[in-house]
Structure formats: C-alpha cells, structure tokens
Amino acid sequence: MLFSFSSDLSPIYFGNTQSKYHTQFFDHLMSRAVSLLDIEPESVSILNEKRYTVQGMIFSLFPEYQIIGQDENGDAVYGEPDDDEPISFAKKIYLNINTLELSSEDSFSWPQYFGVLALMETNHYIIQNDWFFEEMAEPPPHIENWEEVIVNTRIRTLLSISETICFGESLVQGNTPTQGLLKDKISKQAQQAVLKRHQPLNNLKNLFVEFYFDSQDKTNKSELARKFYRSLPEQQQKVVCSTLDIRNACRTLINHLNKFLNNTPFNPYS
Numbered sequence: 001m002l003f004s005f006s007s008d009l010s011p012i013y014f015g016n017t018q019s020k021y022h023t024q025f026f027d028h029l030m031s032r033a034v035s036l037l038d039i040e041p042e043s044v045s046i047l048n049e050k051r052y053t054v055q056g057m058i059f060s061l062f063p064e065y066q067i068i069g070q071d072e073n074g075d076a077v078y079g080e081p082d083d084d085e086p087i088s089f090a091k092k093i094y095l096n097i098n099t100l101e102l103s104s105e106d107s108f109s110w111p112q113y114f115g116v117l118a119l120m121e122t123n124h125y126i127i128q129n130d131w132f133f134e135e136m137a138e139p140p141p142h143i144e145n146w147e148e149v150i151v152n153t154r155i156r157t158l159l160s161i162s163e164t165i166c167f168g169e170s171l172v173q174g175n176t177p178t179q180g181l182l183k184d185k186i187s188k189q190a191q192q193a194v195l196k197r198h199q200p201l202n203n204l205k206n207l208f209v210e211f212y213f214d215s216q217d218k219t220n221k222s223e224l225a226r227k228f229y230r231s232l233p234e235q236q237q238k239v240v241c242s243t244l245d246i247r248n249a250c251r252t253l254i255n256h257l258n259k260f261l262n263n264t265p266f267n268p269y270s
Helices: 010-014 023-037 046-061 089-095 110-135 146-170 188-214 221-230 234-240 246-261
Strands: none
Touching: 010 023, 010 046, 010 110, 023 110, 023 146, 046 089, 046 110, 089 110, 089 146, 110 146, 188 221, 188 234, 188 246, 221 246, 234 246
C-alpha cells in the first residue's frame, strides 16, 4: 500500500513531526499545503477522514493497485504495478476531476483534497525513511550507491509533492468554482491531446477485451494475453510495450481487462 491508513496526518499539518530525517526540506511545501486546506486548527482531525476519500479516488483511477494479474488458476493477484515510469496520482486525479464526482454534502473543495494528498505523500516519505534508517545499522551491501538512492528518492518525493500542490493552487482562481464538479474548467485541449496520444493503445486494449470474450476457454487470462500479443504485428506490439517485453505487455492487457470486468463507479463513501 502506498499510503498509511492509520498514521495521523495532524503532526504533518502542524509541522511538529517526530522524524529526525530531513523534514526541513518539506517546510515550505507543507506551508503551501496548509494554505490550500484552509481549515481551523481545531478541525484538523477531519484530515484523517478525508484521506480515505483520496485513497478511494486513487483506487478508482488505478485499479492495477488492487489487481495486477492472476495466478496459474486464473485467480486475481493483488499488489502494485512494476512499471519503470513513476505514477503521478495528482496528475491522474486532476485530469479526471470531471468524472470523480464529489458529494453535494462534501465540505471539502478540490484544492483542499490536493492539500490532503500532499500531506499523505509527505507522511509516507517520512514513515518510509524513518523505518529504513531505524532498522538498518548500515547500508544494504547489495546496493553500492545507497546514498544516491536516498537522495534521488527524496528529490522525486519533493517534485511529486510540489506538483500536487501546484495542481491544487491552479484550481484556486477567483472565477473558478472549487466545490463539486469543475465542468469545462479543465483545459479541453489538454484532455483531447491525452486521449489522442493514448488512442492507439486503448484501441488494442479494447481489441483484447473482444478477444477474451470471443475465446471459448476464459480460465487463463495470462495465456490469452500472450496469445493475443503474439498475434499482433511488431509495430502494434510496440504500442502495447515499447520494449517488446511480453510480461509487461500481458500485464498491461490483463490490467485493462480486469478494469473492464470489475468496473464500478467511484463512490466517496465506499
């Protein structure tokens, strides 16, 4: 799980974490996140409730974080994707605001939810690094550039949190509503560009869904994915996976199939 369900976000909000490791790097970003949240200090406990709403959004947009494949019996395998490219939760949520409907009774606005996500990302980094440094007496012997790994992880986290806050701040405009759906406020040109860029891959994913339903034996999704992928011309295989790695290609196809088979609308109270 990327984020902790049980860790209290209040210390991050008030800037008094007990962590001993590099929290000063986050001070300025957390100040901006707190400005986005704009809640009274005595109401800070609501952050732990709103964290579950953000987690629900992430699960609805990244079903592969729940089902990443299947075992030899065709049963679902749960876990995280093994992709080289980092996933931006903030960007995914931002581009899908029009489909992630907030309840009319929700007291939080979209900028506030991006503030919550920024706290969650910071909280995860601090917990993760405290655990690493507390548990290990010395760097792992199999990682020669351990210090570089630590620094790069910190940089990636800072960039991700900064991106999250920037998305939230972009929604705080005098002429932009910040409650409920932000219809027609997100750049339609940007959305069209994203759709156009991913259309060839989406077409092949949908073809695999048709291939699956046309198959008489549906017990082994992995085998069906391999069979479908191998039937494609090399140019289309590269669309599914640029490196032509059949394992990654099959995972992409199966993730899409699982999303199709298990598709349920986002419910902020589920």
